[in-house]
Amino acid sequence: MAAVAAPDAFNLGFIGAGNMAESISSGVAKSGVLPPASIRTTHRRTDRRLVFQSFGVKILETNAQVVDDSDIIILSVKPQIVKKVLLELKPFFSEEKVLVSIAAGIKLKDLQEWSGQRRIIRVMPNTPATVVMCVGEMATKKDEERVTSLFGAIGKVWTADEKYFDAVTGLSGSGPAYVYRAIEALADGGVAAGLPRDLVLGLASQTVLGAAATVNLTGKHPGQLKDAVTSPAGTTVAGIQELERGAFRGTLMNAVVAATKRCRELSQT
Template identity: 45%
Template sequence: MTENSNASQSLPPLCLIGGGQMGRAIVGGLIQAGTIRPDDLVVVDPSAQCRQWWSDQHPSAKCHASVQTVETMPPIVLLAVKPPIMQRVAQSAPKQWAGRLLVSVAAGITLNSMQAWFGHDRVIRVMPNTPCLVGEGASAFCAAAGATDEDQGHVKTMLEAVGIAIAVDEKQMNAVTGLSGSGPAYVFTIIEGLADGGVLAGLPRDLAMQLAVQTVLGAATMVKETGQHPGQLKDAVASPAGTTITGLNTLERRAVRAAMADAVAAAKQRGDELG
């Protein structure tokens, strides 16, 4: 897990609206880090299967099918629902949101929209990613005017318990979505492609996958730990007329680097559309 100064801090009680994959990634990481206790957690999700998962994993958490049945709403509400249903959630129980810090992870939904729908401006918008589940998340956040320094501190504590957290201007949030928010899926595709290449070259599938995963992990760690530009590290292993430069030439002819940049830009544009 990524080391950070806030991982040992605790958060006030929290309500998770939407107990699916992203909610599990963030809150599961918080529980694992000791930043929140399961008995300080309320989970709201209409899916009985989802609520059963939370009850099985964290029996002391309080699970509800609807916001209306939550008698005492915790001071922090983490809204981990799909963007198209956020407005419906806001309208479902307006009294429940009064005075609460609202933290949204919905891609593309602006602070202005959140303030209009929920009726106040104590709102923070977050873009996390699924590696939060293993303590290696890359998250960014921006705050509305009504969010206090303490509120932003709570969100930073929340996110740094499961990775890194960076405060950004809201105009940068959809670019963050396209890069780190969607980025794990791009990297998973690269890992799959590397493993497929290994199989094509004659390696057993399990060995090819093991080597592909460790190769990506090791390369990322080198960039992080050395502080060198990826291009420098690439050049260091690309000897004249060697195997690596031959493979890199194939990637350049297939425009892999441009395709990755285009994927980030396209995801950013889709975030703009959702907003």
């Protein structure tokens, strides 16, 4: 992936050094958008600190130091503790800083109230690097450009109104897990059909990858692409008939709706 040049130099801090923070900071550092020395975080566990140090991230002692030493702060903690963390860090924010939240279900108005910040951007990334961004009213064009440069280093960025974010979470944020289950099921189906275990996972994952790439590259509706590979009375339509018998499409739709509902519950509690 080509690096996306940042508009200028700035320091980037992560509050929460989990897997998503690792993925974002590693991608930003490897892409050249920011030098690793411009990224900072903290964690109590030595193994997590070593992971970030392995690609050059600066490790500080406290979250307050991370906020104080950063121009853009990415909040990547679990939604259930966002309020507690922001209230603790509120004295260390300032008007010059930008708060970026990737916490599911936490709305801009709550982020502003708990942090005292006005320049806020909500982002919903997923692990395969699909990124949806909502820019708060007080965030500047420069803020948006900087955050786009960061997340553009790890994937494709879309902008959407905040009112869509719960559904974005249900589809894009949680969607990779649904696809992983589908790959697992395809592989197990291959074993049931007589294929060796060491072959099926590669076949299943590459099949999903190729199908997704075809949708993106052609721009055709998935139903149209499905029809193009489904011969009358052939093998594919026999398999599709089984999917329909098992309510495959309806189950996936229900999964997105259920995840969206849970995201709304998180925002209310």
